[in-house]
Amino acid sequence: MASEKSTVMGWIDRRLPVTENLERHLTKHPVPKKVNFFYLFGALLMVVFMIQVVTGIWLMMFYTNTEEGAFASVEYIMRDVEYGWLMRYMHSTGASAFFFLMYFHMFRGLLYGSYQKPKELVWLFGCFLLFLLMAEGFLGYVLPWGQMSYWAANVILSLFGAIPFIGPDLQVWIQGDFVLSGITLSRFFALHVVVVPLLMIALVVFHIFALHEVGAGNPEGVDIEKYRDEKGMPLDGAPFHPYKTFGALPAIGIFFIVFFAIVFFAPTGGGYFIEKPNFEEANFLKTPEHIAPVWYYAPFYSILRAVTFGIPFLGITSKFLGFIVFAASIAILFVVPWLDRSNVQSIRYKGIYSKIAMVLFAASFITLGYLGTKPVNELRTLIAQICTVLYFAPFLLMPIYTKYEKTLKVPDRL
Amino acid sequence: MFKMSKNKQGKKHIHILDGMSLYIRDKSPFYWGYLNVDGEIHKKSLKTKDKKEAEKLLFDWKNELLYSDSLNDLNEKLDMDVKDKPRVDNTRRKALMITSSLMGAVTVAGFAVPFLSAWNPSEKAKALGASVKFDLSKLEPGAMAVVEWRRTPIFVVHQTSKALENLPKLNDRVTDPVLSEGVARSTNDKFTVLKGVCTHLSCAPKYHPEIEPKAWDEQWLGGFFCPCHGSKFDLAGRVYKGVPAPTNLEVPPHKFEGDTLIIGEPT
Ligand code: FES
Numbered sequence: 160m161a162s163e164k165s166t167v168m169g170w171i172d173r174r175l176p177v178t179e180n181l182e183r184h185l186t187k188h189p190v191p192k193k194v195n196f197f198y199l200f201g202a203l204l205m206v207v208f209m210i211q212v213v214t215g216i217w218l219m220m221f222y223t224n225t226e227e228g229a230f231a232s233v234e235y236i237m238r239d240v241e242y243g244w245l246m247r248y249m250h251s252t253g254a255s256a257f258f259f260l261m262y263f264h265m266f267r268g269l270l271y272g273s274y275q276k277p278k279e280l281v282w283l284f285g286c287f288l289l290f291l292l293m294a295e296g297f298l299g300y301v302l303p304w305g306q307m308s309y310w311a312a313n314v315i316l317s318l319f320g321a322i323p324f325i326g327p328d329l330q331v332w333i334q335g336d337f338v339l340s341g342i343t344l345s346r347f348f349a350l351h352v353v354v355v356p357l358l359m360i361a362l363v364v365f366h367i368f369a370l371h372e373v374g375a376g377n378p379e380g381v382d383i384e385k386y387r388d389e390k391g392m393p394l395d396g397a398p399f400h401p402y403k404t405f406g407a408l409p410a411i412g413i414f415f416i417v418f419f420a421i422v423f424f425a426p427t428g429g430g431y432f433i434e435k436p437n438f439e440e441a442n443f444l445k446t447p448e449h450i451a452p453v454w455y456y457a458p459f460y461s462i463l464r465a466v467t468f469g470i471p472f473l474g475i476t477s478k479f480l481g482f483i484v485f486a487a488s489i490a491i492l493f494v495v496p497w498l499d500r501s502n503v504q505s506i507r508y509k510g511i512y513s514k515i516a517m518v519l520f521a522a523s524f525i526t527l528g529y530l531g532t533k534p535v536n537e538l539r540t541l542i543a544q545i546c547t548v549l550y551f552a553p554f555l556l557m558p559i560y561t562k563y564e565k566t567l568k569v570p571d572r573l
Numbered sequence: 574m575f576k577m578s579k580n581k582q583g584k585k586h587i588h589i590l591d592g593m594s595l596y597i598r599d600k601s602p603f604y605w606g607y608l609n610v611d612g613e614i615h616k617k618s619l620k621t622k623d624k625k626e627a628e629k630l631l632f633d634w635k636n637e638l639l640y641s642d643s644l645n646d647l648n649e650k651l652d653m654d655v656k657d658k659p660r661v662d663n664t665r666r667k668a669l670m671i672t673s674s675l676m677g678a679v680t681v682a683g684f685a686v687p688f689l690s691a692w693n694p695s696e697k698a699k700a701l702g703a704s705v706k707f708d709l710s711k712l713e714p715g716a717m718a719v720v721e722w723r724r725t726p727i728f729v730v731h732q733t734s735k736a737l738e739n740l741p742k743l744n745d746r747v748t749d750p751v752l753s754e755g756v757a758r759s760t761n762d763k764f765t766v767l768k769g770v771c772t773h774l775s776c777a778p779k780y781h782p783e784i785e786p787k788a789w790d791e792q793w794l795g796g797f798f799c800p801c802h803g804s805k806f807d808l809a810g811r812v813y814k815g816v817p818a819p820t821n822l823e824v825p826p827h828k829f830e831g832d833t834l835i836i837g838e839p840t
Contacts, residue, residue: 313774314775317775331694335698337698342694388590389593448800449800449801450774450801478817535803571629
């Protein structure tokens with residue numbers, strides 16, 4: 160054992176079990192031998208998280224969190240600070256990358272049943288991370304204090320105002336003013352750079368510790384813990400290092416190539432990553448013609464807009480109902496572990512209904528995303544309403560179809 | 574893959590892992606399992622003739638022994654703990670727990686007050702939210718002025734007589750005709766004062782007083798159109814049926830003093 164060695168590391172290990180924990184959680188941690196590229200997104204998410212933290216700290220050195228100074232300081236970063244543009248574009252592209260990877264990472268989880276017993280907590284922490292990421296992205300988008308920052312924030316804050324009884328007061332309390340103003344901006348700054356990132360780091364740690372407790376899944380849904388050799392190493396597992404670390408390197412390389420291609424050549428992503436109106440300073444009296452969210456919120460924004468009716472006899476306005484449905488579209492992810500009654504994990508062994516459900520879910524999510532970036536008209540609203548139903552149906556019907564559909568027999572070994 | 578060997582007793586042994594093997598007994602048609610778990614020897618018939626199956630059962634059995642043993646140990650230990658402990662007065666302990674957690678909760682709540690209150694509008698923000706005055710004498714009929722109050726655009730519309738005639742015609746096209754508020758939803762029936770904030774999602778509705786067919790309405794009689802999600806309001810700020818905005822444009826607190834309009838003070 161390392162701790163008996165009379166090396167510096169041994170000295171440390173006797174006081175703080177660094178080697179033991181590194182081996183347990185990193186180098187010797189057993190992971191399934193056979194996984195596919197879907198399993199790389201977790202590692203890539205860690206990479207992006209680090210990019211965001213580092214670039215964020217550097218941006219913070221030049222940014223001014225006041226109503227008068229915010230927009231100008233972002234221009235200053237872009238024009239006068241050496242490589243300031245790189246920091247900012249890495250941070251903004253990082254946000255898009257974060258969501259892109261997160262959506263795939265979670266869809267992988269849905270496909271391969273990465274939420275099933277005993278991985279419920281891993282999944283819950285992950286869902287909570289998605290929620291925090293959405294909050295973080297929203298808060299961050301307000302900081303440049305551009306037109307879209309301002310008006311998009313208005314749309315979201317007015318959702319709180321739509322809550323019956325307490326809504327208007329709640330909104331004023333969140334804003335710290337009767338309108339969205341510099342006061343709101345500074346508190347969003349504090350939340351964006353300190354509170355939410357700290358929570359996210361804590362949750363990432365929980366997510367990974369919980370994962371290492373129950374073991375990573377694989378596309379087959381085979382339980383690799385069952386068969387172990389005499390040292391307790393799963394027969395179908397391999398230590399994380401060097402097998403997975405070197406496996407992930409090419410993926411990280413490819414990711415960086417794509418990432419920097421966007422940073423250098425298309426940092427605004429054609430208006431989907433940073434929207435045009437955001438190159439104009441926030442103006443309280445001028446609403447942009449068309450308020451569209453950044454692409455990663457578009458599906459949820461579509462769901463919000465699809466609700467054009469309320470429940471009058473319960474005193475629920477269409478706006479509040481929209482808010483509820485929008486919140487439910489994220490909340491429903493949290494309960495997936497208890498909706499799935501299947502006796503197999505992976506989509507590969509599930510029945511036809513599960514497969515249809517996943518296709519419908521993915522298709523409706525993409526369609527909603529497309530619609531969310533477009534102005535509304537009657538036809539689009541109708542399609543968005545249908546897609547909203549299709550978004551929820553796979554989850555709401557899950558307890559039924561997963562229970563009764565015919566599944567294939569899962570092999571014992573990978 | 575597996576080593577086959579005949580040992581002294583004449584049993585065929587199939588070595589699988591250290592401490593794990595299958596073997597065949599002369600009088601039994603089945604595979605038998607041999608396990609050495611931490612020095613303890615276990616043997617039993619696996620009741621199968623299929624080698625693959627037997628191998629699987631052997632692994633299952635090993636896991637069973639490994640895990641159930643540790644569980645039993647744990648339970649025994651826990652039992653012992655309980656037995657060895659001197660009897661304590663649990664009521665007093667409970668009472669202490671309850672009071673200390675209550676006190677803890679009160680402390681936390683007490684500390685939360687200043688932190689949560691700090692988020693309320695500051696004195697400065699409240700001062701900026703004070704009322705504003707507007708001179709109505711220069712506002713032509715049919716024109717609209719935008720006054721800023723609490724950073725919200727306030728629409729002040731000087732209604733034309735034509736508009737005042739048209740408003741009642743729209744009573745059944747709007748969700749909430751609010752007849753009680755008067756024709757122009759105003760105390761003086763000449764000037765309508767509205768918050769220029771769409772009740773859907775806070776965009777600023779655009780003033781379109783013209784009476785002509787519009788892309789959003791063939792029989793447009795003048796009013797406000799919100800470009801964000803297409804909500805329609807008439808000149809008195811009443812919302813049309815079947816649009817995303819749920820309620821009429823809000824009327825901010827205001828009063829008239831001669832030619833002066835004071836926004837932010839109730840009548
Ligand atoms: S904000 Fe005006 S219609 Fe949505």
